[in-house]
Amino acid sequence: MNLILLGAPGAGKGTQAAVISERLNIPQISTGNIIREALRSGTEMGLKAKSYIDSGKLVPDDVVIGIIKDRLQNDDCQNGFILDGFPRTIPQAEALDEMGVRIDKVIDIEVSDDVIVTRLSGRRVCEKCGRPYHIVDLKPRVDGICDDCTGALIQRKDDQIDTVKARLEIYHSETEPLKGYYEAQGKLSVVFGQGKVDETTALTMVALEA
Ligand code: AP5
Numbered sequence: 001m002n003l004i005l006l007g008a009p010g011a012g013k014g015t016q017a018a019v020i021s022e023r024l025n026i027p028q029i030s031t032g033n034i035i036r037e038a039l040r041s042g043t044e045m046g047l048k049a050k051s052y053i054d055s056g057k058l059v060p061d062d063v064v065i066g067i068i069k070d071r072l073q074n075d076d077c078q079n080g081f082i083l084d085g086f087p088r089t090i091p092q093a094e095a096l097d098e099m100g101v102r103i104d105k106v107i108d109i110e111v112s113d114d115v116i117v118t119r120l121s122g123r124r125v126c127e128k129c130g131r132p133y134h135i136v137d138l139k140p141r142v143d144g145i146c147d148d149c150t151g152a153l154i155q156r157k158d159d160q161i162d163t164v165k166a167r168l169e170i171y172h173s174e175t176e177p178l179k180g181y182y183e184a185q186g187k188l189s190v191v192f193g194q195g196k197v198d199e200t201t202a203l204t205m206v207a208l209e210a
Pocket of ligand 1: 012013030032058059060061064084087120133134167194196198
């Protein structure tokens with residue numbers, strides 16, 4: 001299954017993508033994680049992206065389209081994949097179509113802006129593998145340590161409140177129109193994402209099987 005997860009920053013795309021990836025045994029492809037990894041490794045692309053990502057702006061389309069083009073060539077994508085955080089603009093969606101990539105389903109996780117702000121201010125992420133946690137709702141087994149890879153949990157720079165608000169504005173203007181784009185293709189399912197993680201997962205699985 002070739003799947004896209006849509007939703008505002010902090011809607012739970014990364015959290016749900018990790019669960020679906022394990023259940024369906026297909027890779028989770030997060031453009032945010034790929035860019036942050038490039039930043040940590042100090043690559044040219046990472047350095048170019050730094051000012052965008054830190055201020056909550058979108059990285060230019062040509063950069064992320066290039067990342068996805070390369071990543072989808074990997075053998076592990078042959079039986080399907082989950083795109084988490086791509087596409088984020090209409091030109092990115094059009095580029096995916098132009099590449100001839102077949103998309104089976106697009107799941108949009110809907111969460112209100114005020115809940116997003118609470119979630120992102122309490123989010124901690126593994127600095128090694130990117131897995132997200134929350135200081136109240138989704139704690140790791142050992143405080144400050146990732147359950148999966150024992151990496152340290154840190155707060156993302158773009159999870160500061162003013163940057164979260166800037167990201168939400170960009171989401172509403174640039175990314176939300178993708179709902180109409182995929183609805184017109186008959187691929188969109190909308191999932192209510194404000195319940196507990198398990199409840200959102202259950203709704204997402206129903207949408208996947210529909
Ligand atoms: P990216 O890393 O993709 O950030 P994002 O879309 O803003 O999404 P987040 O990772 O913030 O949230 P999420 O929806 O994955 O939520 P999560 O599961 O973590 O991108 C970062 C930046 O990279 C962008 O700003 C941009 O600069 C650049 N970029 C990336 N892709 C790009 C593209 N295609 N084009 C251009 N630029 C691009 O959950 C959030 C928190 O809530 C966690 O703490 C979690 O534990 C908690 N939580 C999740 N679900 C629940 C629940 N049901 N109940 C309670 N808490 C929950």
